[in-house]
Amino acid sequence: MKKILLLILLFYSFLGFGQEYGVWFSTLINNSRYESFNIRNVNEFTIKYLRQGRGEEAIIGGRVRRGESYNVSEVVKVESERMPVQIKIFRYEYNSSTEICRYDSGSNGSIPELKKYQYYGAYQKSRYLCDGIEIIRSRSKEKKSTCFGIMLPYYTQPDDNLRSRKDLLFKTQENIFLDAIVQVPEIVWEYNYDNKGFKHFPESIKHNFPMKSTVGEILIKENIQVGKPLKIKVRTDKSNLFSKVVSIGGKEIIRFFPELSLGIMSFNILAASPELSSIKPVKTTCNYSINGGFTLNLKRDLYTSEKETLVMTLYYDNNVLINQEFTSSKLTDNKDGTFGYTWKKLLDAGNYKVKFQTHKKKEGIDKDDPSWSSLIPADFVITKANKVKFSITNTSDETCFEKNNGYINIKAEGEGERTFLYQLTKEQVVQFYNGTSWVDYSGTKVDEKTWFPFISKNNTKIGNLAKGNYRVKVKDSKSCFAR
Incomplete structure (x- = not known):
């Protein structure tokens, strides 16, 4: 029997998207022991073989030992300049190749784009003939599917991994996606809180892409405590994946797609930012002076032993940024259960907005950091003193x-x-x-x-x-x- 390879080609073109996405691509091993699968990035002219369960690379043209099978199943990161993605599947017989499957068999022979949040499956009509099915439209042939792909946001471990109950799990620039949330049943989110083992996210959000939930929404059934570790992973959900019944040794066996996942991401739980009690504006001294101010009164002091830093960003009422201040020192005890910070820079009379949050670095937080956009500003007015x-x-x-x-x-x-x-x-x-x-x-x-x-x-x-x-x-x- 000839050695046969299936080659998946990913074609990219430039559209300038702002974030990185990943193609989750998986194939079922056929019951022929001489078949191999590989992924080729034609822009970089490299071919990669993945040996199932080992992740080893093989040389092009290398011999496949009897009894071994190869499988292309991984998440391929697609950088923004290589969007959108187009896919073909080829059969390789030694030095020749034949196209055997594309992800949608258009009558004009064109290769369709693999769109974000849509998943495609291909199945064999005969030994090496495939029809493409856009699963968003039809899932009637899924039991015969031999490969599937879906393009989703590609999440990475953030440098700032400190999160409070009210924080978004993903709040840093590289993991912020503005797309509307889509439910993807084939992919499931899981968490491991306080090293107690991985569990699914709550039912209403466990298949969400992009993931826009807060730590409190994810850990709604947990007793959230400061200092506890949180690990997150996202993987294919075998219960919702396509399957295929194959005959091996006279027995029918259900083949499931190999599990795919992104790397485990780690976070640490810190105290939620203190709640706002009140803002006390201070008038300008004179009707012509520019020396107004305000005091931010919070419902608790900073945890200085945990290096908690309060960061405040001030805006005019038209959302134009004015300045940012931060402190890691204890706040002023107002002796009424609240603790105050008085803004240092003198201000003119006018309408203002302030946002604040805490983190564990003795520095500010970049004004363009996405975490600011998730905060609701507190409005206040500095008035002029009455004219003499x-x-x-x-x-x-x-x-x-x-x-x-x-x-x-x-x-x-x-x-x-x-x-x-x-x-x-x-x-x-x-x-x-x-x-x-x-x-x-x-x-x-x-x-x-x-x-x-x-x-x-x-x-x-x-x-x-x-x-x-x-x-x-x-x-x-x-x-x-x-x-």
């Missing part, structure tokens, strides 16, 4: 020559809790009241010695004035001037 204003309510000239009994009555308003002061200038010279009369000030401490408090909170009378031209300035107890 005053008016002259009454004036009076001297009643007699050099009597010095003229006066000016003033009324001021501004921030409600503040008091007011005034400064008097006569003929462009700042005045000082010596207890009996106003005189020109000649000292060096004009800002300390020439401002006088109002008699009452909002009103005052400037008396003992001689004939002349006067000018009055008013400020409040926070040194905000009437302008």
